[in-house]
Amino acid sequence: MVQSSVLGFPRMGVLRDLKKANEAYWADKISQEALLAEGKRLRLAHWKIQKDAGVDIIPSNDFAHYDHVLDHIQLFNAVPERYTSQKLSPLDEYFAMGRGHQKGGVDVPALEMVKWFDSNYHYVKPTLQDNQTFSLAKDPKPVREFLEAKEAGFQTRPVLVGPVSFLALGKADRGSSVDPITLLDKLVPVYVELLKQLKAAGAESVQIDEPVLVFDLRPEVKAAFKPAYEAIAAAGDAVPKVVVATYFGDIVHNFDVLPAFSGAAGLHVDLVRNPEQLEPVLKQLGPNQILSAGVVDGRNIWKNDFAKSLEILQTAVKALGSERVIVATSSSLIHTPHTLASEKKLPSDVYEWFSFAVEKVKEVATLAKAVTEPEAVKAELEANAAAIKARTDSKRTNDPAVKERQAQVTPEQHNRKAPFNTRYAEQKKHLSLPLFPTTTIGSFPQTSEIRVQRNKFTKGEISAEEYERFIEKEIELAVKIQDELDLDVYVHGEPERNDMVQYFGERLNGYVFTTHAWVQSYGSRCVRPPIIVGDISRPAPMTVKESKYAASISKKPMKGMLTGPVTCLRWSFPRVDVHQSVQCQQLALALRDEVVDLEKNGIYVIQVDEPALREGLPLRKGQEREAYLKWAVDSFKLATAGVENSTQIHSHFCYSEFQDFFHAIAALDADVLSIENSKSDAKLLKVFIDEEYPRHIGPGVYDIHSPRVPTLEEFKQRIEEMLAYLKPEQLWINPDCGLKTRKWDEVKGALSHMVEAAKYFREKYANKA
Known part of the structure; x- marks a missing residue:
């Protein structure tokens, strides 16, 4: 039987509940206990959504009050001394790393925050020292939340950021010169201890995310996978089964790393971003390994084309058998809004084109059934085909005037009238700016x-x-x-x-807008991305x-x-x-x-x-x-x-960090x-x-x-x-x-x-x- 899984679920709630609770806590309007209780309420609600939809493998430890990588910094006691020395509560120390802290006599800046791969989500960079040590936090969050789910009747699969990705995505702190990947020997035993605690708590499997596998990796990073996963495999039955997850790209160029995962139960790949990697990945799997096939898009809001997804899944099942294929989201659904059901003002002709997190969860479960029991979900398959055809045939998507203007663009339209030195001489005279001119970025x-x-x-x-x-x-x-x-x-x-994009989208033809489709950008910051549905043009001035x-x-x-x-x-x-x-x-x-x-x-x-x-x-x-x-x-x-x-x-x-493409910036x-x-x-x-x-x-x-x-x-x-x-x-x-x-x-x-x-x-x- 083909199973279904979700790699992660949005944290904010239907009405940005987590954002409001976090900000109320930061403003001293609610207690720490109230904030933690709201987090628990959201986790339970999200697990229930997935179980009710029929998902077989539900994630835990995908929830974070600020950021999941920041969670791991605290989990492994990799907190820089400038925070630990302040004697803050664990929660306040956590938020201090994420957003800084300047009250009660404590004044510390936040850690560096950067984009998570090529998404608009921001993660907090692990910031490591020359004398860095790691140890497992007391009452580890992944274990605590697994047991919380178990007590509520949900058997979950804990999600961890893998040891190689955690280090490869980190950096040396100021004043330190350590290459984070050289700390692997110190970190891996902590992972093994965590996995043992999860197994003792009843976890049957864990999802270990190693998304850096989609990068061009340094030899030192590539070499780190073998000792890391050999150490995990050496723990044998004392640890849960491991599914290694990758996303946001293909891993074909890193196939030489895959033998390191020979002890893993399975591998997840993103078949939305790179469906062409399916065939070579199938050939690389071990004789008993499972393929987690990421066919439901975790990064966009378009309804899944069941017919196309089923072609991919049937290829996988033909090669491996139904017991060795899991239908999954391509990545965590943190990059998508919570539910389409909240949208009451979308044009009726486009409403059926979309699928948000709650709906994607249902898509995963439906596809898993459709692979081997298509008659059981015949109505869902027919409705999906009708929605895909309606979008393909819609007149909303095409504007002949826009296409005609694009056809008339010339190379000369891309260049200023004169080079910079000439321009600057005129600007200096015109604007009368001093040395070291000051300005702000806009808002x-x-x-x-x-x-x-x-x-x-x-x-x-x-x-x-x-x-x-x-x-x-x-x-x-x-x-x-x-x-x-x-x-x-x-x-x-x-x-x-x-919003810096929505404002313009509302004044352009070719967009539609939502009312509650919020997506976490960082911490409590949420954005509501507009949706491009057709050719784009400007009917009137927007900011003049x-x-x-x-x-x-x-x-x-x-x-x-x-x-x-x-x-x-x-x-x-x-x-x-x-x-x-x-x-x-x-x-x-x-x-x-x-x-x-x-x-x-x-x-x-x-x-x-x-x-x-x-x-x-x-x-x-x-x-x-x-x-x-x-x-x-x-x-x-x-x-x-x-x-x-x-x-x-x-x-x-x-x-x-423009070094790799500075020619384009210039x-x-x-x-x-x-x-x-x-x-x-x-x-x-x-x-x-x-x-x-x-x-x-x-x-x-x-x-x-x-x-x-x-x-x-x-x-x-x-x-x-x-x-x-x-x-x-x-x-x-x-x-x-x-x-x-x-x-x-x-x-x-x-x-x-x-x-x-x-x-x-x-x-x-x-x-x-």
Whole structure:
């Protein structure tokens, strides 16, 4: 009998319950006991959803109050001493690593947080020391939650981040030089002890995630799998059966690692992202090993095409037999919204095209039955085929005018009128900027009042005129505060924007929107990605009115803020019937019109953010990566190249690890780059020297994900570090990212220190300049 499994379930709950509980705890509005009780309630509810749907293998330990990798940092007592020395409770220590802690006399910044592979989820990086040790936490979370499920009547399969991936995804702490993978011998015995405790608790099998297998691995990392899994296999019946899980790519290039898993019960592969790996994987499996076939997409919201999935599954069953095949999600469902049932406002013709986490769980169970008992699920198969045909035949997906415009794009439209040196001479004269110019990335705090007024307007409780006047007052406040802070390039604060992608999607043809389809981005931060269902175009200006008003009341240059085409694509749920390059070019043409309109209305600094450019990079080097970079760069340039030389184009990027594709960053030809950098080592900026980067750059000088306000001396230290790699005349001073999630007192405190530090260096370098 073919079984079904889910690799992980969303944590937030139907109405972002976990987000609300976490934030209430951080604000001292609920107790620790109340927060932990809410976590337990959510876990029980999620296990029940999966059991009721008929899923055979239900995960546990996939829940986290902040991040699952952070859970493992605490699980293995790999917490840096700067947190353990504060004598915080385990829960507060956990949150301090995730978001920083600055109260009660304790002042520690958060650990570095980066994107989880090529998704929009962020994980906390394990940060390891030269003298690093590991030990198993008392009352280990995976055991505790397995027993919690067992007591409630759910037999689950615990999920662990594998020892090799945990180390390979980590880094050496500042002041340390350890290569994390060399710590394997210290870590593996802790894993074995954990597995023994799980077996003693009654766990029959465990899912050990080793997603780094989709990367091009260093020899040291490849070599680590053999001793790690030999040690686990040597424990024999004292540990549960192990299923090694990979996702987000193929593992064919790492087949030489698979003998290390000879003692494992099975292997999970992502057959949504790379279905072509099925045949070679089948040949690599041992004679008794199980294949967990990831055919239900854990990363997108389109209804599964049962007919296509069944072709894959039947191939696997033919090769292995029904007892050795598990139907599974391609990855954890953490990347999808909770349930489609919450959506009451989706157009009726598209509602049946989608499937969220609860629905995907049912798809997994249905497919498992359909492989060997198709008659038992005949009605479900017929309904699925009808929904797939309706989407294929829909007129909503095609716009001939958009296709005609795309056909007329020329190479010349991708290039500015003059090279950077000529442009900068005109910009310098036009904008009158000082040395070390200061600015922010775009958004200011989205206060509760802003959210209340937006909600009232959405519900029709206030008029468009009343809402517009409210937004104008918020813009006036943002400008006034920037006057007081004495920033050099202003932003209007984006009070009218709900989300940096959704806001634009709502003003473009080709999108549909949800009301409750929230997805965790990091910690308690959730996003509600819009859905691209058809060809994209801009029917009218999207940001001109607010930017024009802000410029009219500003003493200094006002920066127009747009989200770039790659990010609009990546942070939406994209179409799967059209290549992403086509969708991205459509977005670029729409944004090109907006950029030109902003310039026509007196906005001469325009920032087109591309924080998802790095995230979208294919995980392996090669032709796929170069092809992606070609169309991604072309899309950005198409969006931004229509302005005059005197208009300054900025762009913002998350994370500064650009070494592998720096040629593409340079090819964007943006006048100013700002990058998230505050928690990265400044030496990563060395690439800008090595590549003789000629344009301007603003590496983030403080972490906006944390409520902590850095001291003036910290700002000075960060800028001093940057000046070891960048020329004074090319350095901008700005935060890591937008400030919408922060409070005004935090923002004012941090920005005042930032501006003061910039002025210190401005004076210091005045004579040298």
